[in-house]
Amino acid sequence: MITISGSIGSGKTTLTTLLADHLGSRAFHEPAEDNPIIDDFYRGNRIAAQRRAAGEADAHNPYAFLMQVYLLNRRFATIKQAMRDDDNVLDRSIYEDRIFMRMNYDRGNVREVEWRTYEALFANMMEELPYAAHKKSPDLMVFIRAGYDTLIRRIARRGRPFEQVDRDPSLAGYYRELIRYYDEWSRAYDASPLLVIDAERYDFERDADDRAAVFxxxxxxxAAVR
Incomplete structure (x- = not known):
């Protein structure tokens, strides 16, 4: 199993689809368009930011914990599906879920009890993963490293309204912070071999030569893993 990791807008979904086609396997994408919580989550972030600016003591996002548990549960189920055949490609790994929850906690979007509850649930799921999916980690983790300007261009191209900085200027800080969290995560990741793709150097979405180089x-x- 190959997992594609990277910040929002880094090109994970595109590379997942292209790579699965290249390998003659199946792409498994994270839930986005059919996520029933995502609009409330982004709205909750704006409300929480306003409350913090007003000096309120409890300014958490009431949808952040629900959002993370929903995504964690969906990803756990998807991993079990992806493991049924060889060379399947998974859009975002379960290891990345913790990045977003930690960031929500550090930003004050989730309370201490929610963070601890999530940590316990995540640990339990990771213990069960070898039994449910035959292995705990992917055979190869591909991390797409992209800078802020590249992320914003790709986010604008795909056109999801809730992700646009011109609609919600506070997202600019969120995306910059997310890049930093991903960089820290990639330096510490050791659950499997990690391949870093520089999205500033390789435009695998639009350039055929760059795509061939990434493949x-x-x-x-x-080949080295095998």
Missing amino acids: AMIDRSL
Whole structure:
């Protein structure tokens, strides 16, 4: 199983689809368009930011914990599906879920009890993963590292209203902070081989030569894993 990791707008969904086609396997995408909580989550972030600016003591996002548990549960189910055949490609790994929950906690969007509850649930799920999906970690983790300007361009191109900085200027700080959290995560990740793709160097979405170069790097990494 190959997982594609990276910040919002880094090109995970695109590379997942392209790579699955290249490998003749199946792409498993994270829930986005059919997520029933996502609009409330972004609205809750704005409300929480306003409350913090007003000096309120409890300014958490009431939808943040629900959002993270929903995504964690969906991803756990998707991993079990992806493990049924060889070389399937998963859009975002379960390891990344904790990045978003930690960031929500650090920003004050979730309370201490919600963070501790999530941590316990995550730990229990990771213990069960080898039994439910035959292994605990992917065979190869591909991390797309992208800068802020690249993220914003790709987010604008795909056009999801709730992600647009011009609609919600507070998202600019959120995206910059998310890049930093991902960089820290990628330096500490050791659950499987990690391949870093520089999105500033390789435009695998629009340039055929860059796409071929990225596939070649992944093919070499898979050969080494095997």
